[in-house]
Amino acid sequence: MRARLGHVTVTLWTNATVATMRGGSDEYGLIEGGAVALDGETILAVGSCNEVRTMIDADAELEEVDLDEIDLEGRLVTPGLVDCHTHLVFAGSRAAEFERRIAGATYAEIAAAGGGIRTTMTATRAATEDELVAAALPRLDALIGDGVTTVEIKSGYGLDLDTELRLLRAAHRLATERHVEVVPTLLAAHTVPPEFAGRADDYIAFVCDTIIPAVAASGLAGAVDVFCESIAFDLDQSRRVAQAAAAHGLSIKGHTEQLSALGGGPMLAAAGALSIDHGEHLGDHDVDVIAEHGTVVVLLPGACYFTGERQHPPVEAMRAAGVPMAVATDTNPGTSPLASLRLAANQACVTFGLTVPEAMHGITSVAARALGLHDRGRIASGARADLVAWDVDHPAELVYEPVTPRQYRRIVAGSA
């Protein structure tokens, strides 16, 4: 408890079942009959109602405390959910490509014929920042309605300096339009744009020598992602992107082993990546290397679902090796038009074999770690006050019945 002199307003949520998400990946860290006290943007105390009241009474001896008390009548409280991998900002629609895929064309065939990411690039280059923000808001609102308080948003549909910067600015704007924290990531190395056709190395040089330095100087993104894949960039090109990011003080993330096994996962883990994402084709040795570096693997079951991918990430091997597993929506126009993090958690259980506590950690504590954010994703004294109260009494309900809205109250950095 901090000792201060003066006047303080403490928000106190009482009579709650608190899923603190502290402890191991097999537990929710539940406190029945619990309470959470908030002081501004920070969690002051969490524990049984009696413990928390005792702490507040002790504080009241040092300063004047105004209590704003809310009786949650047994409702569940969790950390605000963290969606640590999205491509939320883009223009246009790929519904026509979806029709073709359902009729038999593959994602890789459509990409090779100049569709896929390039279809979205064309629409995105033609869109203004206002249009990009307007297009993203319904998706962001869906995530917010699902309990998300922090959302990572990647660029990657501009593939030129101006449009990549515009995408990142649009991502920042979203955080001013809604009460949510946005964590923008540069994904200029998403695919080779048409003006660099057949010259992937030249495009990577442009990304490393021009786009990454400009983004680092602008402060618009704190991390750089790269699509290390047969249909995108090879291992050497991906390594160059990671080196340029590190040289400019930016964190590293990677889309790796989604469609093929190029070795991007272990290479980026060794390069100090915060997370490697997808991982459907990770082998046993890759898992050991990733475990050794403590890198988070971000599971994206929506992408497997939408592409009909049968190859699933090696969850059992990762669990056995102690790899921290996050779960995210991958919300994007091509492979995961899915703006529900609780549905992604459900899919991670049903299709990938995560336990329900693992999936809950995947969208809270481990997701925060995948973003390098150590102040959230758990309910603990001193953590950021990002909380959701739900109209359910157990965390398994959130994953079991993902589509039904269950949010009762949502607090981001201490305010509703």
Ligand code: DI6
């Ligand atoms: N992997 C994905 O699943 C998305 N991007 C990526 O690198 C797909 C993006 C798209 O098809 O628009």
Ligand code: FE
């Ligand atoms: Fe993605």
